[in-house]
Amino acid sequence: MFFTYLWRELRRRARQATFIAIGLALGIGLVITVTAAAAGVKNAQASVLHSLYGVGTDITVTKAPSTSSTGGGGFGFSFKQSVGTATRPKAGSKIDDNTLTSDFTLSSISSADVTSISKLDDVAAAAGGLTLTDRTVSGTVPSFNTGTSGTGGFGGRSSTSGTPGGFTGGGTSTFNTNSFVVSGVDLGTGELGPLSTGTISSGRTFTSSDSGKDVALVDSSYATTEKLKVGSTIDIGNSKGAATKFTVVGIVTEPAGDDSTNVYIPLTTAQTLSGLKNDVNTIYVSATSGADITSVANAIKSDVSGVTITDQDTLASQVTGSISSASSLANNLGKWLAIAVLIAAFLLASLLTMSAVSRRIREFGTLKALGWKSRRVVFQVMGESIAIGIVGGAIGVGLGFLGAAAVGHFAHPLTASLGSTTGTATPGGSRAFTGGGYPGGGTGGAGGSGGFNGGFAHAAANAVPTVTEHLTAPVTLEAVLAAVILAVLGGLIAGSFGGWRAARLRPAAALSKVA
Amino acid sequence: MYKLTDVKKDYPKGRQTVHALQGVNLEIADGEWMAIQGPTGHGKSTLLQILGGLDRATSGSVVLDGTDLTRLGEGSMTKTRATTIGFIFQTFNLIPTLTAQENVETALVPLGVSGESRRARAAEALASVGLADRVRHLPSELSGGQQQRVAIARALVKEPKVLLADEPTGNLDEDTRDEIIALLEKLWRDKGLSMVMVTHDSSVARRAQRLGLMRNGKLTIKTKV
Numbered sequence: 001m002f003f004t005y006l007w008r009e010l011r012r013r014a015r016q017a018t019f020i021a022i023g024l025a026l027g028i029g030l031v032i033t034v035t036a037a038a039a040g041v042k043n044a045q046a047s048v049l050h051s052l053y054g055v056g057t058d059i060t061v062t063k064a065p066s067t068s069s070t071g072g073g074g075f076g077f078s079f080k081q082s083v084g085t086a087t088r089p090k091a092g093s094k095i096d097d098n099t100l101t102s103d104f105t106l107s108s109i110s111s112a113d114v115t116s117i118s119k120l121d122d123v124a125a126a127a128g129g130l131t132l133t134d135r136t137v138s139g140t141v142p143s144f145n146t147g148t149s150g151t152g153g154f155g156g157r158s159s160t161s162g163t164p165g166g167f168t169g170g171g172t173s174t175f176n177t178n179s180f181v182v183s184g185v186d187l188g189t190g191e192l193g194p195l196s197t198g199t200i201s202s203g204r205t206f207t208s209s210d211s212g213k214d215v216a217l218v219d220s221s222y223a224t225t226e227k228l229k230v231g232s233t234i235d236i237g238n239s240k241g242a243a244t245k246f247t248v249v250g251i252v253t254e255p256a257g258d259d260s261t262n263v264y265i266p267l268t269t270a271q272t273l274s275g276l277k278n279d280v281n282t283i284y285v286s287a288t289s290g291a292d293i294t295s296v297a298n299a300i301k302s303d304v305s306g307v308t309i310t311d312q313d314t315l316a317s318q319v320t321g322s323i324s325s326a327s328s329l330a331n332n333l334g335k336w337l338a339i340a341v342l343i344a345a346f347l348l349a350s351l352l353t354m355s356a357v358s359r360r361i362r363e364f365g366t367l368k369a370l371g372w373k374s375r376r377v378v379f380q381v382m383g384e385s386i387a388i389g390i391v392g393g394a395i396g397v398g399l400g401f402l403g404a405a406a407v408g409h410f411a412h413p414l415t416a417s418l419g420s421t422t423g424t425a426t427p428g429g430s431r432a433f434t435g436g437g438y439p440g441g442g443t444g445g446a447g448g449s450g451g452f453n454g455g456f457a458h459a460a461a462n463a464v465p466t467v468t469e470h471l472t473a474p475v476t477l478e479a480v481l482a483a484v485i486l487a488v489l490g491g492l493i494a495g496s497f498g499g500w501r502a503a504r505l506r507p508a509a510a511l512s513k514v515a
Numbered sequence: 516m517y518k519l520t521d522v523k524k525d526y527p528k529g530r531q532t533v534h535a536l537q538g539v540n541l542e543i544a545d546g547e548w549m550a551i552q553g554p555t556g557h558g559k560s561t562l563l564q565i566l567g568g569l570d571r572a573t574s575g576s577v578v579l580d581g582t583d584l585t586r587l588g589e590g591s592m593t594k595t596r597a598t599t600i601g602f603i604f605q606t607f608n609l610i611p612t613l614t615a616q617e618n619v620e621t622a623l624v625p626l627g628v629s630g631e632s633r634r635a636r637a638a639e640a641l642a643s644v645g646l647a648d649r650v651r652h653l654p655s656e657l658s659g660g661q662q663q664r665v666a667i668a669r670a671l672v673k674e675p676k677v678l679l680a681d682e683p684t685g686n687l688d689e690d691t692r693d694e695i696i697a698l699l700e701k702l703w704r705d706k707g708l709s710m711v712m713v714t715h716d717s718s719v720a721r722r723a724q725r726l727g728l729m730r731n732g733k734l735t736i737k738t739k740v
Contacts (some may be wrong), residue, residue: 012652117569367621369602370602370669372593373625506570511608
């Protein structure tokens with residue numbers, strides 16, 4: 001009788017029942033779609049962070065350079081100390097300079113600190129890394145015109161403008177410039193560090209016997225650009241401007257948008273060439289468990305002064321681009337929109353159910369007169385509402401799948417960049433190129449052209465990688481279950497209101513309305 | 516069967532209190548048919564509702580087979596309605612979405628009768644009112660007289676001791692009215708029911724054994740037919 005009565009009643013109120021079910025379906029579909037989109041964005045973020053961060057690394061430790069040392073950083077000419085002064089290279093003199101210097105957004109940290117951190121409680125492993133920049137300038141120094149307001153020279157830029165400096169002297173010049181990022185890899189802890197996200201696409205990776213040797217792994221994109229393959233040689237400079245030939249032993253493929261490292265060499269070799277023996281500029285730390293990350297971070301701060309601690313949360317907060325907007329949209333607007341629609345659907349269902357109960361007062365009064373308990377009448381009303389809720393939930397799940405598919409199909413690919421925060425380095429590079437140009441420099445003479453734009457532009461592009469992720473919106477079983485629960489809940493809420501009203505009916509009052 | 520002693524029923528209407536029943540005293544014997552007449556709004560239906568346990572008296576006692584209905588809890592009152600009292604309404608009050616048979620079955624649901632037994636008893640009850648061939652019809656597919664027959668079958672299927680009818684022929688034409696009254700009279704005789712019928716129709720009231728007149732909440736037993 002319960003189901004017969006329920007089914008017949010729903011058929012009689014088919015239009016109203018459909019209206020309620022569609023309202024619930026829209027709310028539930030929206031919840032599923034938003035949940036799926038949020039999960040998709042989260043996956044995309046995880047993918048981006050995975051690319052930028054490295055497998056196995058929980059914390060990176062860096063040290064920001066002191067304010068006084070952030071200017072310029074030097075371009076690495078052997079004559080750089082005299083630039084802009086009365087002594088400058090003679091016109092026509094040849095320049096062939098290949099310097100390997102530390103990334104000037106990072107300050108050196110003693111290798112002893114790596115050992116110290118590795119011995120902290122809850123630290124599974126710690127590895128040092130050295131991010132360096134190799135810059136090559138070759139060409140002939142042009143003749144300089146004396147400017148009207150002082151001596152000529154290189155026009156220096158402030159350290160934070162990011163605009164490449166250039167010659168402001170008169171005349172024309174032609175310089176070949178090249179810049180790429182070199183990472184020194186700690187061979188003792190291969191699971192950590194800049195190579196942890198990469199896969200060897202040809203050749204081999206480093207072995208412990210490569211320590212101190214002139215062997216290199218090259219990023220696959222860079223290898224393609226520079227036409228490098230296993231067995232090729234590549235020039236890497238040193239702190240004095242002289243190049244050393246490295247043999248490429250492997251090609252590394254990094255996930256899209258991974259750090260800007262072009263060439264990987266053994267850490268000890270990198271330290272020797274850059275003149276940073278016993279120094280690193282990034283420490284990669286793995287905690288024994290995810291729950292220990294905060295305590296490990298605090299312990300590192302206490303153990304090593306002046307360092308910046310970066311974990312995935314802080315890294316995530318620096319991600320910008322459409323992925324960040326999408327995340328914000330999904331987490332804020334989407335969530336609240338879904339909640340608002342759900343509440344509206346629940347209210348609508350409740351009001352319509354109460355309205356239906358009002359129209360059935362005579363019916364319920366008759367049933368009570370026949371000896372039906374209030375509880376049975378309430379169950380009947382709630383049963384009808386729950387049935388509508390289940391139908392709405394089923395339609396809503398379908399709509400949710402459709403919505404999720406539409407999000408995956410029509411959504412523009414998401415882009416993500418890591419914000420440039422001076423001194424807040426991320427492991428393996430991917431920092432904004434801050435500053436640039438030549439230090440010092442007098443007031444430039446008028447006119448003239450030429451400069452190093454090409455090389456700097458390349459460096460800057462490498463410095464802030466933009467990752468493109470196709471947004472997928474996976475509908476999880478949990479989301480579907482939550483939707484079904486929401487649908488039943490919606491039915492229960494609506495049925496409770498209707499049932500409450502039906503339960504309060506006095507049979508005499510109900511019947512007197514028609515008598 | 517029934518013994519009502521100084522039954523009063525007041526209810527608020529706006530700022531005023533309506534005294535619907537003002538000290539009704541009444542005894543109804545087992546198997547008696549009593550008709551109650553009176554002008555509209557003078558307490559006929561209120562009295563019927565109190566007799567049927569659909570409403571409670573403000574004061575006084577309503578004893579049915581030795582049980583004072585005014586002292587019963589809601590659960591016991593509901594059970595009494597389910598087992599002992601059958602109702603017939605002027606507007607039939609059938610559930611519009613249920614067939615004739617299912618409507619009759621609704622009276623057996625609170626008694627916990629199994630589905631199969633329910634269906635058999637409902638079919639039998641419908642046959643007893645001449646609707647054996649209308650069991651699968653919805654109320655909207657039946658005439659007024661047929662609907663009232665279904666309502667009578669619903670009231671009697673549980674074999675109650677008392678049948679309370681509130682203007683059972685009020686919505687019917689004369690011919691149908693006579694058919695229904697004849698049917699009720701037959702069932703009353705066959706089943707030995709006590710029957711209280713509220714009616715405006717004097718020709719119907721005259722067929723009852725006893726006639727009561729309700730005026731201003733007071734009941735006067737006028738005559739024995």
